[in-house]
Amino acid sequence: MTAALRCVIVRDLLLAARRSSDVLTVLLFFVIVVSLFPLGVGPEPALLRTIAPGVIWVAALLASMLALQRMFASDHADGTLEQMLLGATPLGITVAAKVFAHWVTSGLPLVLISPVLALQFDFPQELLGVLALSLALGTPVLSLIGAIGAALTLGLRGGGALLSLLVLSLYVPVLIIGAGASEAAASGLGGHAQLLLLGALLVFAWAFAPWATAVALRISVE
Amino acid sequence: MRGERKLFGALNFTLPGGELLRIGGANGSGKTSLLRIACGLLEPTRGEVRWGGEDIRRLQEEFRRQLVYIGHADAIKEDLTSAENLQIACTLAGVRTRPAQIGEALRRLGLAGCEHLLARVLSRGQRRRVALARLALSEQVPLWVLDEPFTALDAAAMDYVRGMIAEQVARGASVIYTTHHGTEIAAGTAQRIELGSGPAA
Numbered sequence: 001m002t003a004a005l006r007c008v009i010v011r012d013l014l015l016a017a018r019r020s021s022d023v024l025t026v027l028l029f030f031v032i033v034v035s036l037f038p039l040g041v042g043p044e045p046a047l048l049r050t051i052a053p054g055v056i057w058v059a060a061l062l063a064s065m066l067a068l069q070r071m072f073a074s075d076h077a078d079g080t081l082e083q084m085l086l087g088a089t090p091l092g093i094t095v096a097a098k099v100f101a102h103w104v105t106s107g108l109p110l111v112l113i114s115p116v117l118a119l120q121f122d123f124p125q126e127l128l129g130v131l132a133l134s135l136a137l138g139t140p141v142l143s144l145i146g147a148i149g150a151a152l153t154l155g156l157r158g159g160g161a162l163l164s165l166l167v168l169s170l171y172v173p174v175l176i177i178g179a180g181a182s183e184a185a186a187s188g189l190g191g192h193a194q195l196l197l198l199g200a201l202l203v204f205a206w207a208f209a210p211w212a213t214a215v216a217l218r219i220s221v222e
Numbered sequence: 223m224r225g226e227r228k229l230f231g232a233l234n235f236t237l238p239g240g241e242l243l244r245i246g247g248a249n250g251s252g253k254t255s256l257l258r259i260a261c262g263l264l265e266p267t268r269g270e271v272r273w274g275g276e277d278i279r280r281l282q283e284e285f286r287r288q289l290v291y292i293g294h295a296d297a298i299k300e301d302l303t304s305a306e307n308l309q310i311a312c313t314l315a316g317v318r319t320r321p322a323q324i325g326e327a328l329r330r331l332g333l334a335g336c337e338h339l340l341a342r343v344l345s346r347g348q349r350r351r352v353a354l355a356r357l358a359l360s361e362q363v364p365l366w367v368l369d370e371p372f373t374a375l376d377a378a379a380m381d382y383v384r385g386m387i388a389e390q391v392a393r394g395a396s397v398i399y400t401t402h403h404g405t406e407i408a409a410g411t412a413q414r415i416e417l418g419s420g421p422a423a
Contacts, residue, residue: 015302079294079295
């Protein structure tokens with residue numbers, strides 16, 4: 001089982017490395033969307049500081065949406081997904097490995113670059129850690145919830161638009177809690193409560209989302 | 223049933239070990255659907271599939287470990303090399319392999335020298351060979367389900383695959399395959415099902 005787990009993670013990372021444009025597109029999208037806001041709202045430092053966590057979180061949400069569609073699409077098209085369904089490993093485990101690899105290539109880069117982007121908003125340096133940590137806890141939840149949506153809309157015509165409708169509404173709690181962490185920390189309340197909530201969401205999502213995704217995949221492949 | 227259309231019904235067969243089953247029929251007669259039902263990718267509208275007397279829905283991974291399914295699609299990733307593709311396919315299926323065995327299996331399918339080429343540069347037939355190379359590493363697996371294994375293969379490769387199937391049957395395993403090539407495989411006991419031609423033969 002661990003062999004299959006490692007195999008799927010290594011495979012997906014290898015594929016991402018050989019097709020690095022996909023990874024770069026998501027990252028560049030994130031950077032550009034976040035950078036547009038200071039240009040649009042004007043250089044008012046107090047305002048920028050206030051909107052920074054919200055803007056970065058919304059951009060991360062949209063960027064992770066952008067990456068979602070390719071989570072299962074190519075495996076579905078070339079028949080690999082069927083082989084995964086017929087694999088010797090429980091499908092939930094295979095899905096968990098795929099989601100993890102997907103997060104490493106689409107979520108982790110956002111987490112790593114977010115402190116740099118936050119500086120554009122004159123975001124207080126001592127709060128950069130809270131922001132990055134909230135994203136580090138939150139973006140895997142986005143990938144996990146998104147995986148269910150991606151599996152359900154697999155192979156549908158216009159699946160992309162449907163996926164956005166389906167998944168964005170489920171992202172709302174993560175957005176509120178995630179952006180709330182930095183805001184609470186900025187106001188001096190400390191963001192611990194929000195970070196703990198995000199952590200709880202993450203554990204919950206890891207435990208359930210892969211199995212829900214597995215069921216959805218079986219339905220889609222029929 | 224596929225959508226509203228009834229493909230076949232009242233189909234009942236048993237495949238003992240060491241037997242070959244060939245499913246024939248016109249395009250669209252439901253050969254692939256039957257194979258997908260047999261390996262559990264598709265739920266039959268009515269009826270059940272049993273392996274060793276047990277419903278495969280109950281057996282789950284236990285059944286899947288004893289099955290190799292090579293579908294219409296080759297399940298080959300263009301951005302991976304032949305060797306990587308084969309290695310991954312085996313690992314997913316729970317078959318442990320060493321790099322030397324991977325090279326050997328590819329050589330046997332006539333892909334010597336292509337081990338480290340990305341699959342995107344391989345021809346359609348060569349990709350099919352990579353997919354079928356899995357069979358060379360699955361001698362221990364008691365059930366092979368092959369959907370049109372001979373598509374895109376040249377005569378030499380077709381002969382080789384036929385030989386592999388015959389050997390596997392001789393070893394006491396069961397093989398189910400579909401084809402519309404008129405190729406016969408010389409194996410001990412062979413059954414045939416013709417779909418879309420009234421009651422099953």
